[in-house]
Amino acid sequence: MIKIFDQISSPNKAKLLRILKSHSFTFNIETSIMSTIQSDNIIGIIAKGYAEIIRTDHNGNESVIEELEEEDIFGTEISSLKNAEYDIIAKENNTEVIIIEYNDIINCKENNKAFYNEFIKNLLQIFTLKIKEKNERLNIITKKTIRDKLLEYFSIESKKHGSSYVYLSSTFTALADFLAIDRSAMTRELKNLKDEGLIEVKGKRITLLYNNNWI
Amino acid sequence: MIKIFDQISSPNKAKLLRILKSHSFTFNIETSIMSTIQSDNIIGIIAKGYAEIIRTDHNGNESVIEELEEEDIFGTEISSLKNAEYDIIAKENNTEVIIIEYNDIINCKENNKAFYNEFIKNLLQIFTLKIKEKNERLNIITKKTIRDKLLEYFSIESKKHGSSYVYLSSTFTALADFLAIDRSAMTRELKNLKDEGLIEVKGKRITLLYNNNWI
DNA sequence: TAAGTAATGATGCAATTGCAACATTTTACA
DNA sequence: TGTAAAATGTTGCAATTGCATCATTACTTA
Numbered sequence: 001m002i003k004i005f006d007q008i009s010s011p012n013k014a015k016l017l018r019i020l021k022s023h024s025f026t027f028n029i030e031t032s033i034m035s036t037i038q039s040d041n042i043i044g045i046i047a048k049g050y051a052e053i054i055r056t057d058h059n060g061n062e063s064v065i066e067e068l069e070e071e072d073i074f075g076t077e078i079s080s081l082k083n084a085e086y087d088i089i090a091k092e093n094n095t096e097v098i099i100i101e102y103n104d105i106i107n108c109k110e111n112n113k114a115f116y117n118e119f120i121k122n123l124l125q126i127f128t129l130k131i132k133e134k135n136e137r138l139n140i141i142t143k144k145t146i147r148d149k150l151l152e153y154f155s156i157e158s159k160k161h162g163s164s165y166v167y168l169s170s171t172f173t174a175l176a177d178f179l180a181i182d183r184s185a186m187t188r189e190l191k192n193l194k195d196e197g198l199i200e201v202k203g204k205r206i207t208l209l210y211n212n213n214w215i
Numbered sequence: 216m217i218k219i220f221d222q223i224s225s226p227n228k229a230k231l232l233r234i235l236k237s238h239s240f241t242f243n244i245e246t247s248i249m250s251t252i253q254s255d256n257i258i259g260i261i262a263k264g265y266a267e268i269i270r271t272d273h274n275g276n277e278s279v280i281e282e283l284e285e286e287d288i289f290g291t292e293i294s295s296l297k298n299a300e301y302d303i304i305a306k307e308n309n310t311e312v313i314i315i316e317y318n319d320i321i322n323c324k325e326n327n328k329a330f331y332n333e334f335i336k337n338l339l340q341i342f343t344l345k346i347k348e349k350n351e352r353l354n355i356i357t358k359k360t361i362r363d364k365l366l367e368y369f370s371i372e373s374k375k376h377g378s379s380y381v382y383l384s385s386t387f388t389a390l391a392d393f394l395a396i397d398r399s400a401m402t403r404e405l406k407n408l409k410d411e412g413l414i415e416v417k418g419k420r421i422t423l424l425y426n427n428n429w430i
Numbered sequence: 431t432a433a434g435t436a437a438t439g440a441t442g443c444a445a446t447t448g449c450a451a452c453a454t455t456t457t458a459c460a
Numbered sequence: 461t462g463t464a465a466a467a468t469g470t471t472g473c474a475a476t477t478g479c480a481t482c483a484t485t486a487c488t489t490a
Contacts, residue, residue: 077343080350106340111332118326120335125321127342128292134349135295141356142395144448145476173437180357182478187439189476359478360446388467397448402469404446 012115027090049095227330242305264310278392
């Protein structure tokens, strides 16, 4: 997994942040990071600590959209943060965030600085991965039935690890959020799949018992 | 809208394509572009002509995912083209496509060439836009009801143009595909919205009659 | 370790949705 | 310009799904 400062030395990182006119902010646990940012097109980098992108729908249901660790990035455009349903919340005290104007990244003329070009290239690779992830989610969510969503999800995850096992990284509740379906309806469909002998569920491990071409 | 060769002169474009070991292919109308590409991680550029990314679900329903004109780009990762449901089809005779290995773009060491850095930056900006578009679609599709999907779509589109009008760029059939819902169910809900006086529909123009904060 | 919180599993019921089918209108193009 | 194809509008019906609710189990953390 590419990180934003890969291949950039500490001194060059400092120079880069100066050139890009970055600003640092520190947040306490459970405080909103977006609420202190005035500009409407920024890229943020978690320099220290931990944060989460949270979506709250009009019924008040909260779901964690993304977990952000050190050197992870977020942004107004790339993380939907202009949308009123979204916020980004520090989940540790003294969470440090570097904020850079997206336009300062793009309009910077220091093409002769290798560290700047490396930064752009790292960003490009991170964005490529983000597009891939969003495509995967779209391919799942655009399926019509809960069963098809689950099977598409299983198919993608099992292929990622080349096995007939799928391990939940989080909870079933979070999976239902990810699939954008009702949790109890998902539980019901998982039970159907179990009863039909298509899957086996033990804790967070789902075993696919049908031929899924995972190799 | 940024295009992939913006700010790159013709001679530099030729140099760039040589450095990136690009290959050109020509396709006739209705032929598959992906089927001739062996590599599993490429970026493609439409040099001439027109193509469409098509998704065919397991019921055989086809939908146009993306329309590609000259200088538009696609890719195995960024366009889900590894997924068996997807294909990219030339829609004009003599459609010319430039294929570049994604790894050749990333691993290229010509950081001293301004045109190469410009190319990377253009790619970054195109990817930023793609992420934004995919986020928008996800924010729509993850709404639970057809009504909420339509209203979210209207909200996003009306804000884009700062007016209470929403103009369909394509057909209602295509909109139903985009929203990943049944067309007739969408028509039914549009009728409900009309009957309740929330919208007005004339051809491809939808007028929002509720206060949507579009400024 | 005990108490509180979150996750899981289950199910009845009502609402929403997809599907199929068909008539009508619009569009594309030979 | 005439004809075939595509898009639109409509509706009945069955299937799927969301919602509400509750019991049970698993996790957290003071």
